[in-house]
Amino acid sequence: MTTTLRTNATLDLGPAAALSCRECGNRTPLAAEFACAECFGPLEVAYEFGTIRREDIEAGPRSIWRYRGLLPVPADVDDHANTQPGLTRLIRADRLGAELGLKNLWVKDDTGNPTHSFKDRVVAVALAAARQLGFTVLACPSTGNLANAVAAAAARAGWRSVVLIPSSLERAKVLTTAVYDGALIAVDGNYDDVNRLATELAAEHEDWAFVNVNVRPYYAEGSKTLAFEVAEQLGWRLPEQIVVPIASGAQLTKVDKGFQELGTLGLVEPTPYRVFGAQATGCSPVSTAFRSGGDVVHPVRPDTIARSLAIGAPADGPYVLDAVRRTGGAIDDVSDDEVVAGIRLLARTEGVFTETAGGVTVATTKKLVEAGKLDPEAETVLLITGDGLKTLDAVADHVGPKATVPPSSKAVHEALGY
Amino acid sequence: MTTTLRTNATLDLGPAAALSCRECGNRTPLAAEFACAECFGPLEVAYEFGTIRREDIEAGPRSIWRYRGLLPVPADVDDHANTQPGLTRLIRADRLGAELGLKNLWVKDDTGNPTHSFKDRVVAVALAAARQLGFTVLACPSTGNLANAVAAAAARAGWRSVVLIPSSLERAKVLTTAVYDGALIAVDGNYDDVNRLATELAAEHEDWAFVNVNVRPYYAEGSKTLAFEVAEQLGWRLPEQIVVPIASGAQLTKVDKGFQELGTLGLVEPTPYRVFGAQATGCSPVSTAFRSGGDVVHPVRPDTIARSLAIGAPADGPYVLDAVRRTGGAIDDVSDDEVVAGIRLLARTEGVFTETAGGVTVATTKKLVEAGKLDPEAETVLLITGDGLKTLDAVADHVGPKATVPPSSKAVHEALGY
Numbered sequence: 001m002t003t004t005l006r007t008n009a010t011l012d013l014g015p016a017a018a019l020s021c022r023e024c025g026n027r028t029p030l031a032a033e034f035a036c037a038e039c040f041g042p043l044e045v046a047y048e049f050g051t052i053r054r055e056d057i058e059a060g061p062r063s064i065w066r067y068r069g070l071l072p073v074p075a076d077v078d079d080h081a082n083t084q085p086g087l088t089r090l091i092r093a094d095r096l097g098a099e100l101g102l103k104n105l106w107v108k109d110d111t112g113n114p115t116h117s118f119k120d121r122v123v124a125v126a127l128a129a130a131r132q133l134g135f136t137v138l139a140c141p142s143t144g145n146l147a148n149a150v151a152a153a154a155a156r157a158g159w160r161s162v163v164l165i166p167s168s169l170e171r172a173k174v175l176t177t178a179v180y181d182g183a184l185i186a187v188d189g190n191y192d193d194v195n196r197l198a199t200e201l202a203a204e205h206e207d208w209a210f211v212n213v214n215v216r217p218y219y220a221e222g223s224k225t226l227a228f229e230v231a232e233q234l235g236w237r238l239p240e241q242i243v244v245p246i247a248s249g250a251q252l253t254k255v256d257k258g259f260q261e262l263g264t265l266g267l268v269e270p271t272p273y274r275v276f277g278a279q280a281t282g283c284s285p286v287s288t289a290f291r292s293g294g295d296v297v298h299p300v301r302p303d304t305i306a307r308s309l310a311i312g313a314p315a316d317g318p319y320v321l322d323a324v325r326r327t328g329g330a331i332d333d334v335s336d337d338e339v340v341a342g343i344r345l346l347a348r349t350e351g352v353f354t355e356t357a358g359g360v361t362v363a364t365t366k367k368l369v370e371a372g373k374l375d376p377e378a379e380t381v382l383l384i385t386g387d388g389l390k391t392l393d394a395v396a397d398h399v400g401p402k403a404t405v406p407p408s409s410k411a412v413h414e415a416l417g418y
Numbered sequence: 419m420t421t422t423l424r425t426n427a428t429l430d431l432g433p434a435a436a437l438s439c440r441e442c443g444n445r446t447p448l449a450a451e452f453a454c455a456e457c458f459g460p461l462e463v464a465y466e467f468g469t470i471r472r473e474d475i476e477a478g479p480r481s482i483w484r485y486r487g488l489l490p491v492p493a494d495v496d497d498h499a500n501t502q503p504g505l506t507r508l509i510r511a512d513r514l515g516a517e518l519g520l521k522n523l524w525v526k527d528d529t530g531n532p533t534h535s536f537k538d539r540v541v542a543v544a545l546a547a548a549r550q551l552g553f554t555v556l557a558c559p560s561t562g563n564l565a566n567a568v569a570a571a572a573a574r575a576g577w578r579s580v581v582l583i584p585s586s587l588e589r590a591k592v593l594t595t596a597v598y599d600g601a602l603i604a605v606d607g608n609y610d611d612v613n614r615l616a617t618e619l620a621a622e623h624e625d626w627a628f629v630n631v632n633v634r635p636y637y638a639e640g641s642k643t644l645a646f647e648v649a650e651q652l653g654w655r656l657p658e659q660i661v662v663p664i665a666s667g668a669q670l671t672k673v674d675k676g677f678q679e680l681g682t683l684g685l686v687e688p689t690p691y692r693v694f695g696a697q698a699t700g701c702s703p704v705s706t707a708f709r710s711g712g713d714v715v716h717p718v719r720p721d722t723i724a725r726s727l728a729i730g731a732p733a734d735g736p737y738v739l740d741a742v743r744r745t746g747g748a749i750d751d752v753s754d755d756e757v758v759a760g761i762r763l764l765a766r767t768e769g770v771f772t773e774t775a776g777g778v779t780v781a782t783t784k785k786l787v788e789a790g791k792l793d794p795e796a797e798t799v800l801l802i803t804g805d806g807l808k809t810l811d812a813v814a815d816h817v818g819p820k821a822t823v824p825p826s827s828k829a830v831h832e833a834l835g836y
Contacts, residue, residue, distance in 0.1 A: 062480070081512065081513070084507055087480070089480075089502055089532070091502060094499065095499070095574075111532075112531070112532070113530070114507070114769065114770070115769075116807070152769035152770075152771070153769060155766055155767065155769040156509075156513075156769030156770075157769075158513055162830075162834070165819070167822050172807075172810055174818060174819060175810050176807060178817040178818050178819060179762060179765040179771050179817050180766060180769060181762065183820050183834055184820055185822075185830055185833055185834075186819040186821070188823065188825065193825040194825065196825070197827060197830070200827045201827050344597060347599065349573065350573065351501055351570035351571060351572075351573040352532070352570075353570070353597050353598070388594070388597065389534070389590075389594060389808065390807065392590055392594070395597055396589070396593055399593060399597050400592060400593070400596050400602075401583070401592060401602045401603060402601050403603055403604070404585050404603075404605075404606065405604070405606065406605070406606050407605050407606065407607040407612065407614070407615050408615070409619050409622055412603055412615070415601075416601055416603075
């Protein structure tokens with residue numbers, strides 16, 4: 001645990017009032033801490049919200065900062081250079097819905113973010129909070145989307161960045177992080193080694209904000225903006241069903257938290273909604289726990305093409321089970337072949353090319369409909385959180401030109417069956 | 419030239435009133451035509467605009483369709499499934515500005531579009547017009563961004579697509595088009611062969627809309643939305659300088675047209691602005707013509723890493739010269755090394771990873787400032803029109819991890835010079 005670098009007198013994290021332990025409920029002042037001093041449970045941000053009106057949000061920036069009154073950031077957050085993520089498209093998905101058997105389907109397409117994944121949201125919140133907490137370097141351990149988002153956000157803000165990756169990472173992911181010219185360090189070891197190293201470095205450097213380690217409580221809040229945007233884009237209404245991919249599980253629990261906050265604050269009618277979770281079978285500890293009916297999420301060794309979801313010991317696993325069970329949802333998992341089929345189905349029907357995580361979401365949705373878990377009549381939203389350009393290998397053996405022909409219209413006609 | 423498939427009685431292209439020859443001014447009814455029957459000059463859309471108010475635009479969709487009253491599309495255009503492109507970020511670029519010597523700089527980041535380039539804009543307009551004109555298949559010859567955009571837009575709309583590419587195209591570009599599952603045809607030949615084949619096929623299939631061939635006049639209008647968004651995002655004001663990359667030149671001329679329309683309609687003060695053009699030296703026919711002071715753009719054989727700008731015989735070349743000279747701008751070109759430096763500079767300073775075309779724009783801007791052509795004090799906008807994820811090879815030999823180390827904090831410290 002690092003110490004608070006600023007005194008509370010100058011610390012302005014907007015409506016954030018304290019950190020609160022998710023296990024024992026113990027409250028502690030806002031600081032760069034992530035584990036409860038009493039019980040070592042994970043800390044999360046607790047708020048004292050002021051009056052927040054729809055029209056103020058609607059008149060705000062075209063980014064997640066329109067919801068700054070609901071986030072642990074100061075009111076002037078957007079005066080500092082930042083990537084301005086969010087407000088991505090929520091699109092009707094009638095063609096996908098027809099294939100899946102869902103009559104009222106929407107896709108939240110988060111590939112439109114600055115580095116093309118939802119990670120830009122959480123990193124932007126982490127950076128804003130880190131600035132208030134007195135940090136000066138943005139850092140993370142990562143195998144992909146988070147590395148891109150941290151390196152880009154730091155570049156835009158004029159901060160130094162330290163990004164730790166396994167040295168075995170694919171070339172494309174290395175390049176798309178290295179181009180931002182931060183301190184990208186390849187570590188000889190697996191992701192667990194890199195993660196341990198990050199925790200060690202966070203303890204040694206009081207000016208380094210590891211977004212998913214020592215400022216994790218603030219970082220995680222950024223995922224609430226997915227819920228806020230979905231509700232606003234539906235016309236200030238909650239969907240009846242939402243399907244969310246599970247990696248650490250933080251996104252799912254924060255989407256749930258976001259819906260609850262909107263209801264509590266009177267920004268939407270607090271209508272019932274059900275939260276569904278999606279995993280790849282090759283890394284499905286939460287799905288397995290859900291199926292068993294238990295509360296314990298047993299760690300697994302990931303083996304799936306859905307690498308951005310491949311967290312074998314998901315920190316928020318138990319809270320995911322709580323949220324899904326409380327709302328009457330379900331969790332399921334799909335094979336790598338189904339993941340690829342999911343990617344292709346979404347691309348073919350809606351023109352959205354997602355990474356493997358999105359394929360997991362689409363394929364799991366299909367499975368949940370077929371099993372009668374998802375109501376075909378209910379308004380449903382799928383969260384598509386990352387971009388297919390980053391995981392081209394997943395589709396490389398499955399798609400290609402219909403034909404290769406000489407440059408004549410006759411040859412084209414033959415190829416097309418005319 | 420194909421025939422009009424609908425009678426004019428049912429043809430609804432919104433404010434579009436006729437096609438008009440850019441050479442002889444001859445007007446002809448709206449139809450799927452692209453060349454003047456009198457002089458073979460290129461046709462463009464002429465309008466009869468109604469009253470258009472800022473507040474109506476601001477209350478419109480969060481996409482290019484907020485400007486539908488200024489485009490050749492029907493008022494209900496957004497009722498049909500489409501990719502909803504546009505309304506991408508316009509970001510302050512103070513850090514880039516400091517490096518370039520521009521005191522008031524903005525970057526229009528069009529990588530946030532559905533397939534991550536400005537082509538989504540022009541294709542969306544082409545599809546909407548094509549639907550009105552009675553076409554049922556969306557098609558194009560392309561080497562990259564356009565192929566992605568056409569295949570995705572057709573998938574989303576439930577249209578068939580036919581996309582022709584040179585068979586030598588890089589694997590990544592093939593995959594990102596093929597995933598949408600249209601009829602992707604690889605043609606043994608160069609891009610000129612593919613282009614000729616497209617023109618031949620357009621003449622043979624009256625239901626195939628080749629976006630950049632037989633519906634080109636409508637397609638090209640989509641680029642005006644870049645101008646509209648820049649002006650609205652600046653607070654309904656024109657910038658004093660704008661730098662635009664030149665491929666066919668259509669984008670530059672349409673941005674100019676867009677600014678003029680906003681002034682004429684009273685949506686902005688018609689303040690003076692200067693338009694600047696950027697090319698890669700390896701394909702710089704317009705820059706060469708500008709430098710020579712002449713009006714004729716001599717075709718060249720492209721040889722540059724900026725493939726999305728590599729059009730050796732740019733159709734709008736003479737009109738680019740007109741617009742740049744009329745507004746008091748300039749055109750210049752940069753080497754491939756400068757292109758890479760431009761990509762890296764933008765990434766390092768603003769966290770935006772652009773493709774080679776964006777590198778051309780940044781590097782040419784640098785050159786134009788150094789030559790005293792761009793006024794360092796004037797408000798300036800750079801158009802960044804495509805995504806670095808699509809041209810990774812351009813930076814592959816130039817960026818990478820700072821170090822590869824064993825998993826110890828000591829090793830990280832040494833690598834970072836602590």
